[in-house]
Amino acid sequence: xxxxxxxLRVITLMALASTLASAYDPSPLQDFCVAIxxxxxxxxxxxxxxxNPMAVTENDFFFSGLNQAGNTMDPPGSAVTLVFADQLExxxxxxxxxxxxxxAPNGGxxxxxxxxxxxxILVVLEGTILVGFVTxxxxxxxxxxxxxxxxxxxxFPIGLxxxxxxVGNTPAVALAALSSQNPAIITIANAVFGSNPPINPDILTxxxxxxxxVVQYLQSKF
Numbered sequence: 001x002x003x004x005x006x007x008l009r010v011i012t013l014m015a016l017a018s019t020l021a022s023a024y025d026p027s028p029l030q031d032f033c034v035a036i037x038x039x040x041x042x043x044x045x046x047x048x049x050x051x052n053p054m055a056v057t058e059n060d061f062f063f064s065g066l067n068q069a070g071n072t073m074d075p076p077g078s079a080v081t082l083v084f085a086d087q088l089e090x091x092x093x094x095x096x097x098x099x100x101x102x103x104a105p106n107g108g109x110x111x112x113x114x115x116x117x118x119x120x121i122l123v124v125l126e127g128t129i130l131v132g133f134v135t136x137x138x139x140x141x142x143x144x145x146x147x148x149x150x151x152x153x154x155x156f157p158i159g160l161x162x163x164x165x166x167v168g169n170t171p172a173v174a175l176a177a178l179s180s181q182n183p184a185i186i187t188i189a190n191a192v193f194g195s196n197p198p199i200n201p202d203i204l205t206x207x208x209x210x211x212x213x214v215v216q217y218l219q220s221k222f
Contacts, residue, residue, distance in 0.1 A: 080100070101175075104166065118184075121154070130165040147167060
């Protein structure tokens with residue numbers, strides 16, 4: 001009987017471990033799986049087709065451009081240079097990615113957004129950046145925010161809405177690593193007011209407690 005109970009405990013622990021593991025990118029079953037667009041010469045694994053391992057070169061694991069500033073002339077005043085599996089095929093199945101974020105002076109903003117498939121750690125290289133994230137409804141939607149200077153880092157838990165704002169009068173630069181080859185980006189305002197097709201204004205009017213004309217105006221901006 002005792003042996004059977006121990007067996008059940010082991011099975012339970014394995015089930016829990018499997019559940020936790022499936023919440024993130026699955027572990028690869030090979031050394032690498034370089035993504036390939038030509039599906040006639042590959043094997044489908046974890047969202048991408050794998051390149052023939054014998055055809056892989058060092059260039060499949062190389063990306064150049066993170067030293068170049070992005071164009072921050074858009075309305076929010078920020079630019080994000082992505083290095084996901086779509087940009088660097090060698091990241092496929094490896095569960096990591098990186099981005100560079102450039103901020104215009106005096107209020108350059110990376111708007112509130114979320115990564116549904118990855119946590120993020122951000123380090124400031126230049127400038128002074130206010131960062132923060134908001135917890136879930138169950139946690140009371142608490143805001144955790146802090147001003148970061150060069151060399152300081154901050155973590156954004158997976159799936160939570162977060163933002164970064166340049167509070168200095170000079171350009172700012174940050175690098176961020178994410179725990180997914182494709183963490184995805186959902187910008188809250190774009191998703192809510194710029195969906196395709198648009199969300200019924202009556203729904204947004206009630207949800208945000210705004211005048212319908214205001215909602216329709218916001219939808220027109222996105």
